[in-house]
Amino acid sequence: MSTETVREPARDRQPSNAVAVLAVTGGLLAAVVAAALTALFAADSYAQYGLPDPGPITSYGLPVVRVIAESGAVVTIGSLLLAAFGIPAKRSGALAADGYAAVRTAGWAAAVWCVGAALLVPFIAADATGRAVSEVLSTEVLFGLVDALEEAKSWGLTALIAFLVAVTCRVVLSWGWTTAAFGLSLAGMLPVVATGHSASGGAHDIATNSLLFHLFGAVLWVGGLIALLAHAARGGAHVGLVARRFSRIALVCWLAMAVSGVVNSLVRVPLDQLLTTSYGLLVVVKVVCLVVLGVVGYYQRSASVRRIENGTGGLLRLGAVEVLIMFVTIGVAVALGRTPPPAELGPIPGTAELLIGYPLPEAPSTLRLFFDWRFDLVYGTAALVLAGLYLWGVLRLRQRGDRWPVGRTVAWLCGCATILVATSSGIGKYAPAVFSVHMGQHMLLSMLAPVFLVMAGPTSLALRVFKPAGKGEPPGAREWLLAFVHSPITRLLTQPIVALVLFVGSFYALYFTGLFDVALSEHWAHLAMNAHFLLVGYVFYWPVIGIDPAPRPLPHLGKLGLVFASMPFHAFFGIALMMSQTVIAETFYRGLDLPWMTDLLADQRLGGGLAWASGEVPLVVVMLALLIQWSRADDRMARRIDRKADADGEADLAAYNAMLKRMAEQDRTGG
Known part of the structure; x- marks a missing residue:
């Protein structure tokens, strides 16, 4: 600005x-x-x-x-x-x-x-x-x-x-x-x-x-x-x-x-x-x-x-x-x-075209899921714009002579690519009509894309790029961003218990309460679901492995505990889907009248298996990232202690040894 x-x-x-x-x-x-x-x-x-x-x-x-x-x-x-x-x-x-x-x-x-x-x-x-x-x-x-x-x-x-x-x-x-x-x-x-x-x-x-x-x-x-x-x-x-x-x-x-x-x-x-x-x-x-x-x-x-x-x-x-x-x-x-x-x-138009906007004459296959694209104007455009803005910010820093870690840029681009593939490839095309594909899209948007995005530190990049507003001038992008990060709503959402409930509770609330049945027939509800998946994932992973300082910082043990607390809920959700004898949103899926979709219960169980199996992979990645960050934090602490010792001639160590010597002398005297 x-x-x-x-x-x-x-x-x-x-x-x-x-x-x-x-x-x-x-x-x-x-x-x-x-x-x-x-x-x-x-x-x-x-x-x-x-x-x-x-x-x-x-x-x-x-x-x-x-x-x-x-x-x-x-x-x-x-x-x-x-x-x-x-x-x-x-x-x-x-x-x-x-x-x-x-x-x-x-x-x-x-x-x-x-x-x-x-x-x-x-x-x-x-x-x-x-x-x-x-x-x-x-x-x-x-x-x-x-x-x-x-x-x-x-x-x-x-x-x-x-x-x-x-x-x-x-x-x-x-x-x-x-x-x-x-x-x-x-x-x-x-x-x-x-x-x-x-x-x-x-x-x-x-x-x-x-x-x-x-x-x-x-x-x-x-x-x-x-x-x-x-x-x-x-x-x-x-x-x-x-x-x-x-x-x-x-x-x-x-x-x-x-x-x-x-x-x-x-x-x-x-x-x-x-x-x-x-x-x-x-x-x-x-x-x-x-x-x-x-x-x-x-x-x-x-x-x-x-x-x-x-x-x-x-x-x-x-x-x-x-x-x-x-x-x-x-x-x-x-x-x-x-x-x-x-x-x-x-x-x-045919029934499927009336309900989801386009026909699906053929069953999904691996090739169709990855190469049969239908560009999503909302999330596909958002992914491309977000990638472009991040690269623009990195370029602005380099023009000023500042450095920005390449790994963070790669993480952001991977996150944007995940959103693009999840919503605009064949995965996004078949997701409204096939439950198992929808569940795969859900996992990508809520458990993989946010992991990459929070590891890119977008807020830190933006705060370094945008200059503060001049004295007496209207607030600019930097002030708006700071106000949002420190707002009560952000502090509430990043509170560990709230973030955990939103992250794992939304699985059960969406699929086991009939809400998913109602939402399937409305296009705006699909947009809202995808936004919800991305946001709750970002809110959960931000205080855990995010590069940007969270409004409510957690100690490393707290972060580890939060990740472990979420894992059983994902496993139970996937197992519940696999063992269920009732088809979720059966009326809608049968109303599509797709000739190649004959066993809805088997497809739902496949979706439950995807939720169970794929849900563990991002969590393993998170665990590795968390352990690496913990190790690096310890290294930084050790280097700070060494620099302080070099600066003051190891005064803290000398004071500690003197204290031990006095305690030993007191014990001997008392003896």
């Missing part, structure tokens, strides 16, 4: 309510665009789905209400982003005046988000059944429809999360709780990703994963810019530095939106139908808007930062055009969501 001192304008001359006017204008513009494009391109969507036309209030009101909800979400997330990562808190950890103002804005926007999301529930119910909204407003009818409609339930959950964010923003006063509210607001976007066009039909795994990048890129970009303009209009501090930081975020968001948007569109519409279908034409319009946004936004932000550094201000005036184009793009996106994609109106 840059820590250059920039000259700030005394106060932006634009009135602070100008941003509110701009946001409302942009929201209205997005609503008009969404309604107009829906009328132009999606007027016959009900006939295409075989539904009666519910009338203009439902068909045109739904996109307008969705724009209201999404606009509230955008402003909420952007304002919390600014308060958490753009404005310095007080030394006590309390929010400064600018941060508190941003949080208050987020609170009001979250209320709008909540109301819009709640209103969407009856609109979606009416739209899905081809009725007028007034016909579904009775409690009995509405609850019955919502229970059967995943999209309506997702917006109901979103409304609940938005309500919690609004309440939190009314009472939060510290930087730590502001970051928690920011995380909660991001979580509020997830239910929407799990429904809609991207979550149904063939290739929904790729479509949903790409939509994650697309949606988060959009809300961070649009919301961040609005929050930045509001901060400048209030005459806030460090506008130039915050603008430069946002410019970097905006570039990453634009790249994420561009790439993920292309991937998502290719899943929904073939290239030869881009210009011959309503959905394809809307995709083209959206792509044009994104290109214009990228070009206009770059020049707008560059000019704004130069004017701020020259002390002339004008950020609001220069950023207004970018914001309005962004809201037009939101309107296009909402209309796109109202238009049936060609792939959804084509032939019905």
